[in-house]
Amino acid sequence: MRLIFLHSEKNPAQKGGRFSKSRGPHKTRLNHLTMNTATQCIILLACAAVCTSSTPILNCRCVKTIRAVSAKLIARLETLPPRPYCNKKELIVVLKDGSSKCLDPEGKFAKAIEKYYRDQAEKTSTAGPKSTATPRATARATARAKARAASSQ
Structure with missing residues (x-):
């Protein structure tokens, strides 16, 4: 009779039908969340290690250099x-x-x-600002300014 009792659906150890305490859906979700959080923490630590490493990830514009160009x-x-x-x-x-x-x-x-x-x-x-005038034009302008100053006196 004991054998029949252990395999029946009304086993008093199960207290809730098909789901026992060790295999309930809430335990499965909790284990899933714990694994998900642990995975996220490992990924976060790996990213932090890569970002703060002493050897930077090179993303330079110049991969190949030359000595000179004309x-x-x-x-x-x-x-x-x-x-x-x-x-x-x-x-x-x-x-x-x-x-x-x-x-x-x-x-x-x-x-x-x-x-x-x-x-x-x-x-x-x-x-300062560059003058577009040639030196010869600048000399002429200076001479004109001197002539005007002399004629006005």
Whole structure:
């Protein structure tokens, strides 16, 4: 009789029909939530480790650099300092045909070009607005101004 009692639906140990305490739907959901939270924490820690690692993920514009380019072809120079996503200084030369080349920032040519453009920027910022007049036209204007001043006296 005991054998029959254990296999019957009315087992007093089950107290609720098919779901016992150890296999109830609320336990399954709780285990699922716990695993989901644990997975999220592991992913968060992995992302934090990657973001704060000493070796940054390189996303630089200059993958390949050259030593020099003809100075006659250069239209302008772009200098990019080290950034959070690229840990090196980059010198990008934009050529007159619109293409761009990356210079090795440690090379002699790159240092000379950078110095030249820096000096040009300082000259234009300290010189004020540029006059479009030629030196000969400026001399004529000065002579006229002197003549007017002399005739008015």
